Amino acid sequence: xxxxTQSPATLSVSPGExxxxxxxxxxxxxxxxxxxxHKPGQAPRLVIxxxxxRASDIPARFSGSGSGTEFTLTxxxxxxxxxxxxxxxxxxxxxxxxxxxxxxxxx
Amino acid sequence: EVQLVExxxxxxxxxxxxxxSCSASGFTFSSYTMYWIRQAPGKGLEYxxxxxxxxxxxxxxxxxxxxxxxxxxxxxxxxxxxMKSLRTEDMGVYHCVKxxxxxxxxxxxxxxxxxxxxxxxxx
Numbered sequence: 001x002x003x004x005t006q007s008p009a010t011l012s013v014s015p016g017e018x019x020x021x022x023x024x025x026x027x028x029x030x031x032x033x034x035x036x037x038h039k040p041g042q043a044p045r046l047v048i049x050x051x052x053x054r055a056s057d058i059p060a061r062f063s064g065s066g067s068g069t070e071f072t073l074t075x076x077x078x079x080x081x082x083x084x085x086x087x088x089x090x091x092x093x094x095x096x097x098x099x100x101x102x103x104x105x106x107x
Numbered sequence: 108e109v110q111l112v113e114x115x116x117x118x119x120x121x122x123x124x125x126x127x128s129c130s131a132s133g134f135t136f137s138s139y140t141m142y143w144i145r146q147a148p149g150k151g152l153e154y155x156x157x158x159x160x161x162x163x164x165x166x167x168x169x170x171x172x173x174x175x176x177x178x179x180x181x182x183x184x185x186x187x188x189x190m191k192s193l194r195t196e197d198m199g200v201y202h203c204v205k206x207x208x209x210x211x212x213x214x215x216x217x218x219x220x221x222x223x224x225x226x227x228x229x230x
Contacts, residue, residue: 032214034216034217036152036217038152041222042222043111043202043219043220043221043222043223044152044202044217044220045220046216046217046218049214049216050212050214053214055216055218087151087152089152089217091214091215091216094166095154095166095168096154097154098151098152098153098154099151100150100151101151101152
């Protein structure tokens with residue numbers, strides 16, 4: 001199966017700043033990659049699919065990029081509601097696999 | 108309201124069984140492939156099982172194949188996961204998840220998740 005590796009494991013950032021999360025696939029997944037945001041006790045929520053398409057109701061400060069094996073999720077002007085754990089997920093090959101997550105915490 | 112609500116989790120001894128349920132509302136449940144995805148304590152998300160919209164085709168992660176059975180009742184808008192021979196490594200929060208596929212591009216993603224139900228396996 002395709003192994004997804006996210007870095008860093010934890011990111012400490014101040015509100016209002018910009019941050020970038022990384023995700024690497026063990027083999028090419030083309031652009032078949034999604035990002036999810038997960039807050040404790042809540043249901044995970046789709047942020048990005050097809051590597052760079054924002055889900056509905058996701059603000060424009062979120063952007064995704066990349067293809068093949070290297071992907072990034074950039075969040076501009078961090079808001080309090082953005083602090084959570086973010087997971088990348090590939091859907092190029094069965095079974096779909098997730099990264100281990102990047103915890104975005106408030107500095 | 109569009110939502111998925113899981114139930115049925117609890118504490119069970121190793122080797123025991125549990126049946127999880129997921130009640131769907133606010134969308135046409137019978138039109139969508141559904142998944143169970145779990146998160147072990149301190150770990151990331153892991154695909155467990157999937158079932159096509161009509162229930163005919165089912166899929167399992169290698170780690171649960173032969174022990175877990177996914178099923179659905181489209182008349183009741185409910186998804187199930189029958190878990191047998193539970194192991195400590197099966198412990199975690201189990202999420203019921205809806206998959207959406209874009210016909211034009213073939214892209215798919217998980218567009219609706221439940222909050223999950225906790226499964227604890229311990230003697």
